[in-house]
Amino acid sequence: MSMSRKYFGTDGVRGRVGKSPITPEFVMRLGYAAGTTLVAREQLPPGERPAVLIGKDTRISGYMLEASLEAGFAAAGVDVMLCGPMPTPAVAYLTRALRLQAGVVISASHNPYDDNGIKFFSALGTKLPDAVELEIEQRLDQPMGCMESEKLGKARRVEDAAGRYIEFCKSTFPTELDLRGLRIAVDCAHGAAYHVAPSVFHELGAEVVPVGTSPNGLNINEGVGATATEFLQRTVLQHRADLGIALDGDGDRVAMADSHGHLYDGDQLLYVIARHRLTRGPVAGVAGTLMSNLGFEHALGRLGIAFGRAKVGDRYVLEMMQEKDWLLGGENSGHVICLDKHTTGDGIVSALQVLAALRHRDETLESACADLAMYPQKLINVRVPTGFDWKADRAIAEAVAATERRLDGRGRVLLRPSGTEPLLRVMVEGEDRSLVQSCAESIAAVVRDAAR
Numbered sequence: 276m277s278m279s280r281k282y283f284g285t286d287g288v289r290g291r292v293g294k295s296p297i298t299p300e301f302v303m304r305l306g307y308a309a310g311t312t313l314v315a316r317e318q319l320p321p322g323e324r325p326a327v328l329i330g331k332d333t334r335i336s337g338y339m340l341e342a343s344l345e346a347g348f349a350a351a352g353v354d355v356m357l358c359g360p361m362p363t364p365a366v367a368y369l370t371r372a373l374r375l376q377a378g379v380v381i382s383a384s385h386n387p388y389d390d391n392g393i394k395f396f397s398a399l400g401t402k403l404p405d406a407v408e409l410e411i412e413q414r415l416d417q418p419m420g421c422m423e424s425e426k427l428g429k430a431r432r433v434e435d436a437a438g439r440y441i442e443f444c445k446s447t448f449p450t451e452l453d454l455r456g457l458r459i460a461v462d463c464a465h466g467a468a469y470h471v472a473p474s475v476f477h478e479l480g481a482e483v484v485p486v487g488t489s490p491n492g493l494n495i496n497e498g499v500g501a502t503a504t505e506f507l508q509r510t511v512l513q514h515r516a517d518l519g520i521a522l523d524g525d526g527d528r529v530a531m532a533d534s535h536g537h538l539y540d541g542d543q544l545l546y547v548i549a550r551h552r553l554t555r556g557p558v559a560g561v562a563g564t565l566m567s568n569l570g571f572e573h574a575l576g577r578l579g580i581a582f583g584r585a586k587v588g589d590r591y592v593l594e595m596m597q598e599k600d601w602l603l604g605g606e607n608s609g610h611v612i613c614l615d616k617h618t619t620g621d622g623i624v625s626a627l628q629v630l631a632a633l634r635h636r637d638e639t640l641e642s643a644c645a646d647l648a649m650y651p652q653k654l655i656n657v658r659v660p661t662g663f664d665w666k667a668d669r670a671i672a673e674a675v676a677a678t679e680r681r682l683d684g685r686g687r688v689l690l691r692p693s694g695t696e697p698l699l700r701v702m703v704e705g706e707d708r709s710l711v712q713s714c715a716e717s718i719a720a721v722v723r724d725a726a727r
Contacts, residue, residue: 282415283408285588285694287394289383292336297391299343305393306347308414310428312407313376314352324428326354328373330366330436331381332467332525335492336391340381344393349428350421358436360490362467362526363394364621365440371400371618372439382467382525385502388493400618402590437471444475447616448627452634454481460516460532462507464500465490466524472623476520479627484514487521496523501530501609501622508536518630518640522622527589528609529622531629533640541609542571544629547643548613549580549603551632562595562604564588565689569704570650571607577646587691589620650686651708653715656698659726665690665699674721678703678714686711688718699726 282288282296288305290297296305310327317325329344331337337360345355353376358369363380370378378396386392395403421427459481463469465488473485486506487499499506501523511519511532519532531539539547545561552558560581563571572582583599585591589610596604596614605611611625633643665671671690678688686705693700699722703715 280405280408280412282412285590286384287380287392289386289390289392292334292389292391297336297340299339302340302343302393303347304415304419305411306344307351307419308347308411309377309379309395310348310351310353311414312410316407317376324352324354324426325376326356327377327379328356328358328366328370328375328433329379329381330358330361330363330369330467332383333360333465333469333490333492333495334381334383334388334391336389337381340391340393344379344381345430347419349430350419351428352422352426353428355428355430356433357430358433360467360470361436361440362471362522362621362623364527364617364619364624365436365467365471367396367400367619368440368443368617369433369436370396370398372443373433374398377403380525384525385496385500385523385528388495388497396619402593402619437474441471441474441478444471444621444623444627445479447624448479449631449635452631454479454630454634456480457518458482458484458514458516460484460486460507460510460514460519462487462499462501462510462519462521463526464496464502464522464524465494466496466500466522466526468522468526468623472520472522472526475623475627484510484516486510500524501528504530504532504538508532508538512536520622520626523609526622527620529611529625530609531626531640535641537641539640539644540607541605541611542568542607543640543644543647543649544609544625545603545605545611546571546574546647547632547640548611548625548628549575550578550643551635552603553578553580554635558603560599560601560603562592562599562601564592564606565691566607566702568607568649568652569687570648574647593619650704650706651711652702652704653711655701655715655719656693657701657719657722657726659692659697659699659722661697663697663699663726665692665722665725668725670721670725671718674718678718681710681714686714688714690718690722
């Protein structure tokens with residue numbers, strides 16, 4: 276998209292609560308602009324109003340933002356269905372299942388509680404196309420209006436949204452298998468999956484140790500969940516669990532731990548799923564990102580599976596998967612996408628795909644990953660002035676070239692700017708840990724000098 280978006284980032288609109296754009300007034304206007312766009316785009320029978328689903332995570336600001344969105348949509352003549360706290364992928368699923376025109380999630384995913392955000396799903400349960408986001412942005416610049424009374428939208432609760440989503444998750448697990456005899460620690464990050472994830476694994480036969488299931492509006496992601504995995508690792512050892520599963524605040528990311536408390540990231544979980552899919556036929560390819568581990572790429576190569584690297588962000592992974600007609604993709608952060616099971620990344624569904632692979636072959640995470648040697652990665656964040664043109668700096672280019680010669684084809688160098696802060700991320704990866712460490716430090720030193 277050539278025109279840049281002012282409010283929408285790679286994952287909707289996000290920011291600190293109470294600061295623009297995450298204010299009640301702006302979010303009401305956003306609801307109105309999105310609603311007006313939908314009304315204009317939808318060719319519904321006369322007298323029928325478009326309808327959207329609104330879900331949220333467990334942040335205290337969710338109440339306020341939900342009410343603002345609801346008012347905006349109603350003013351635009353759009354009916355609103357409310358499902359309360361639900362994982363992001365649940366909203367994507369329910370939007371499609373209920374044949375609604377769009378789904379909206381109020382969440383800032385893995386961020387702390389005082390951030391929040393709004394993201395949209397299309398009627399197909401996928402992220403909104405750029406063109407639609409741009410149209411919503413253009414309408415945001417116009418004054419907010421209001422339909423005449425007989426055309427205003429209504430709001431109602433979706434009965435049993437949780438039960439429907441639990442059944443959907445279970446349907447992605449093979450009917451001939453179960454989880455009996457397994458003790459699984461499930462960490463819900465005090466987030467949106469707190470009342471659904473434990474039930475899914477329990478109903479499939481596992482003994483569940485639920486943790487991170489007491490949200491109070493302020494404790495989402497705090498020392499728990501997929502972004503603070505030490506808690507899961509301790510819980511697994513403490514309860515002598517066979518496995519641990521950690522989700523993030525909105526339930527679209529997952530990390531897992533084995534019975535020894537060893538952690539497995541998105542790359543490793545994706546490898547287990549891809550390796551298992553080979554037993555059912557060829558796997559065309561797997562989409563990763565610039566941050567995916569080189570050891571993962573090499574291990575897939577040994578299995579004869581093609582691999583592609585997209586920009587960092589699940590949106591870009593999904594774009595690559597759709598372009599290449601691949602069914603598997605994900606990020607090492609734990610966004611894993613199985614397009615034959617769901618339209619978007621889903622922490623619970625991804626964990627179930629891993630569990631299906633392990634149950635099928637009667638193996639552990641450790642044995643499933645035996646042929647996958649992850650390469651050491653060293654990431655150093657270097658502060659740089661805003662707008663620093665690192666690509667044009669000769670000293671940096673020479674340092675990178677020298678490092679690539681030292682790694683001699685058995686590693687890689689990646690420099691990429693942070694999307695949110697004035698930082699340049701220097702990442703070096705290779706087989707030899709000490710070489711990787713010294714290479715990363717020498718490039719970081721050159722960047723620091725150049726940025727002065």
